Amino acid sequence: MSSPPEHFSARGREHLDEMTCLLYVERQLERGRALEVSAHTQECDACRTLLQALERESRLLTRAMLEEEEPLPARLGAFRERAKRSMQWVWLLSFGLAASGVYALYTSYVEPLQQRLEEAGFGGSSLLGLLIFQGAFWKGWQAMVSLIEVLAVVTLGIFAAVLLRRRMKRGSAMAVLLAGLCALLAMPMPAAASEFRKGESAEVRRDEVVQGDVFLTGDRMRVEGTVKGDVFAFGRALEVPGHVEGDVIVFAQSARITGQVDGNIRGFNNNITVTGTVGRSITEFCETLTIESQGKIGGSATAFVNSFTMDGQIGRDILAFSGQMFLTGSVVGDVRAKGRNLDIASSARVNGRVRFEGEHEPSVASGAKLAFPVEYTHYKSRPEYTRSRYYFWRLLWTCAFILYGLVLIHLFPEFSKECVGAAQNAGASLGLGLLVCISLPIAAVLACVTIVGSPLGILAFLVWLVTLFSAQIVFGGLIGRWILGPAQDAWGQVGRMALGLAIIGVIVPIIHQVELLEFLVKLAVVLWGFGAISLALFRRFQPPSSMATAGVAPATPLPAGTTVGGGPAA
Amino acid sequence: MNAPGTTEAREVIARAKAGDAEAWGELYRQHAPAIFRFCRRALPTREDAEDATMEVFMKVREKLGQYDASRPFTAWLYRVAANHCWDMLRRRKIRQDKETEEVDELPLEHPDPNQLERLIEQRTSEEVRKALEKLGTRARMALVMRYYSDMSYDEIADALGVRRAFVGVVLLRARHELRQALEGMSALAAGGAR
Numbered sequence: 001m002s003s004p005p006e007h008f009s010a011r012g013r014e015h016l017d018e019m020t021c022l023l024y025v026e027r028q029l030e031r032g033r034a035l036e037v038s039a040h041t042q043e044c045d046a047c048r049t050l051l052q053a054l055e056r057e058s059r060l061l062t063r064a065m066l067e068e069e070e071p072l073p074a075r076l077g078a079f080r081e082r083a084k085r086s087m088q089w090v091w092l093l094s095f096g097l098a099a100s101g102v103y104a105l106y107t108s109y110v111e112p113l114q115q116r117l118e119e120a121g122f123g124g125s126s127l128l129g130l131l132i133f134q135g136a137f138w139k140g141w142q143a144m145v146s147l148i149e150v151l152a153v154v155t156l157g158i159f160a161a162v163l164l165r166r167r168m169k170r171g172s173a174m175a176v177l178l179a180g181l182c183a184l185l186a187m188p189m190p191a192a193a194s195e196f197r198k199g200e201s202a203e204v205r206r207d208e209v210v211q212g213d214v215f216l217t218g219d220r221m222r223v224e225g226t227v228k229g230d231v232f233a234f235g236r237a238l239e240v241p242g243h244v245e246g247d248v249i250v251f252a253q254s255a256r257i258t259g260q261v262d263g264n265i266r267g268f269n270n271n272i273t274v275t276g277t278v279g280r281s282i283t284e285f286c287e288t289l290t291i292e293s294q295g296k297i298g299g300s301a302t303a304f305v306n307s308f309t310m311d312g313q314i315g316r317d318i319l320a321f322s323g324q325m326f327l328t329g330s331v332v333g334d335v336r337a338k339g340r341n342l343d344i345a346s347s348a349r350v351n352g353r354v355r356f357e358g359e360h361e362p363s364v365a366s367g368a369k370l371a372f373p374v375e376y377t378h379y380k381s382r383p384e385y386t387r388s389r390y391y392f393w394r395l396l397w398t399c400a401f402i403l404y405g406l407v408l409i410h411l412f413p414e415f416s417k418e419c420v421g422a423a424q425n426a427g428a429s430l431g432l433g434l435l436v437c438i439s440l441p442i443a444a445v446l447a448c449v450t451i452v453g454s455p456l457g458i459l460a461f462l463v464w465l466v467t468l469f470s471a472q473i474v475f476g477g478l479i480g481r482w483i484l485g486p487a488q489d490a491w492g493q494v495g496r497m498a499l500g501l502a503i504i505g506v507i508v509p510i511i512h513q514v515e516l517l518e519f520l521v522k523l524a525v526v527l528w529g530f531g532a533i534s535l536a537l538f539r540r541f542q543p544p545s546s547m548a549t550a551g552v553a554p555a556t557p558l559p560a561g562t563t564v565g566g567g568p569a570a
Numbered sequence: 571m572n573a574p575g576t577t578e579a580r581e582v583i584a585r586a587k588a589g590d591a592e593a594w595g596e597l598y599r600q601h602a603p604a605i606f607r608f609c610r611r612a613l614p615t616r617e618d619a620e621d622a623t624m625e626v627f628m629k630v631r632e633k634l635g636q637y638d639a640s641r642p643f644t645a646w647l648y649r650v651a652a653n654h655c656w657d658m659l660r661r662r663k664i665r666q667d668k669e670t671e672e673v674d675e676l677p678l679e680h681p682d683p684n685q686l687e688r689l690i691e692q693r694t695s696e697e698v699r700k701a702l703e704k705l706g707t708r709a710r711m712a713l714v715m716r717y718y719s720d721m722s723y724d725e726i727a728d729a730l731g732v733r734r735a736f737v738g739v740v741l742l743r744a745r746h747e748l749r750q751a752l753e754g755m756s757a758l759a760a761g762g763a764r
Contacts, residue, residue: 049683064698065718
């Protein structure tokens with residue numbers, strides 16, 4: 001601030017510029033310059049008035065800022081050893097929840113299922129396989145208790161992310177997480193080289209031998225030759241008249257296995273027909289599954305189908321969830337079926353037990369060779385809300401969500417606030433929620449289909465799942481905010497969220513009697529919350545902006561011409 | 571350099587440094603209101619200010635050993651608070667970093683002193699506080715550091731990461747922004763009254 005004071009001419013008279021005046025008022029000018037300014041202001045009324053105005057402005061600013069217009073918030077009344085302790089409680093609770101969830105998950109589902117899965121041919125698979133197939137087998141997904149476990153696992157994931165984020169920069173943390181996930185996915189994969197074939201007609205020719213796995217994508221896919229590894233097929237129609245030494249994983253409208261598959265068949269199709277030989281097991285999610293009379297399955301058959309016709313041979317058990325099941329072939333092991341109808345023809349032969357749970361008594365032809373009489377359990381469909389269990393699970397569900405919300409709010413208080421704030425914009429939230437909620441899983445599936453992008457696809461799916469679980473928390477927070485107003489702190493947010501969730505917990509059983517209404521309300525809640533989270537994320541990733549609000553003009557750029565301290569104008 | 575209502579208590583500080591919980595509590599009680607107000611003025615929301623106050627004192631407790639007792643405690647405290655708030659704004663991505671360093675020039679204009687007088691005269695403290703809330707982060711932060719906590723130009727330059735010579739520019743620009751905000755509020759009020 002040592003430049004000489006700047007003068008400039010106005011109406012024929014020299015005046016000091018405002019910067020010099022300010023520096024003088026602030027006592028930032030060197031003594032010599034300050035004396036010059038002082039001398040000038042003795043003679044110049046305008047500059048003297050400007051100095052006085054600047055001084056008054058300084059005083060006004062200081063007074064306005066020092067005024068105690070609001071008391072110290074109660075939570076700042078004492079230094080927060082208590083805050084730390086309360087956070088420790090949250091951490092302990094969360095870790096407890098997470099640990100017990102993981103333990104329950106393992107002992108209740110994973111362990112017992114391992115055996116069954118191994119029987120069904122799922123011993124030692126890749127994580128991708130486990131995620132896609134084992135997840136589908138896990139009946140616990142449908143039970144409320146699984147929700148707590150899912151929340152626990154999600155909580156664990158969040159802890160990992162937070163721990164990583166605290167220890168390294170955001171970008172590095174994401175890189176480590178992604179690399180870890182990719183490593184997990186890649187580790188159990190076979191080392192053999194894979195081949196990718198795509199086009200309208202993707203095929204392995206009759207005289208061809210593929211040493212590793214083959215990925216087929218196309219309208220028509222055909223394996224006539226020999227594949228030493230697995231076949232992954234994504235397209236409209238697959239036919240396998242050749243020999244596959246590994247598994248056949250098929251996502252196609254129709255599939256026909258007429259040749260030999262030494263491994264397993266796992267598929268999501270409209271219809272699949274087996275007339276050839278399958279060395280191990282078959283697992284299908286489809287409309288129609290047909291095992292024709294020439295068809296042989298060495299292991300078990302597990303089917304989630306509308307119509308299941310079994311005319312061939314099954315080496316072990318059948319586990320079927322089907323609308324209609326026709327059993328005309330032979331089964332070495334047990335048959336466990338659940339559905340509307342079961343017809344056992346006279347040509348059928350079952351060496352193990354036959355257990356059927358369904359709406360209608362099974363029809364068993366007199367000539368059927370059954371080692372044991374059919375065990376039938378009549379399935380009575382009774383409205384869920386008439387059962388006390390329903391209310392117990394509702395309560396448990398609400399509590400689980402409140403705990404989950406509590407952890408989220410304490411981990412991300414700012415973001416939680418932003419989400420609830422975004423949710424106030426109902427139209428934008430619902431619209432964006434609909435868009436993202438639908439498009440994200442589609443994008444995830446597309447990424448998975450391209451195989452190379454499968455880690456990304458699974459990650460996107462997990463993000464979608466976590467957001468889906470968190471949507472209700474946001475909506476609960478919004479209801480709480482409507483009732484109690486904006487929250488002042490994290491605990492205020494938790495209270496509002498808990499109140500909102502409790503209200504949802506009361507309303508849902510009431511509207512449960514009208515299924516369509518319940519569905520629409522739940523859908524709206526999910527979309528609303530989902531959209532709010534998306535909106536808050538979107539705003540987060542917007543470029544940095546000023547705190548200045550609309551309606552106030554931005555500061556005028558300073559004109560060129562002088563320098564700090566009143567140096568000569570250029 | 572001291573914020574109003576706070577006193578230097580070397581003995582208390584020394585005891586707090588030595589790990590005396592009671593002395594720390596005393597120190598906190600003395601300075602928390604001033605630091606909360608500082609954060610309240612510098613940050614966008616009350617919740618931010620509350621969080622920042624707590625975090626500032628956590629930092630202060632960690633770094634109390636580094637405090638040079640020969641210098642005013644409140645000045646050190648404000649420096650910690652200023653750095654913390656400025657850092658918080660950076661993390662929130664609402665900090666303006668690319669403003670003044672590009673501007674080497676200053677306004678030559680000589681504002682109408684009488685008009686400025688009138689603008690200031692008619693303003694209440696509450697109006698000024700509302701206008702402050704409408705300022706950009708840097709302008710607001712600079713004014714708070716200078717006129718609330720009475721930080722020197724060197725300290726402000728250090729906290730904002732600008733050259734000392736630019737502190738005057740930042741402050742003058744901030745005053746201009748403030749005046750515009752006040753005028754905008756007046757225009758709005760006049761429009762509403764019509």
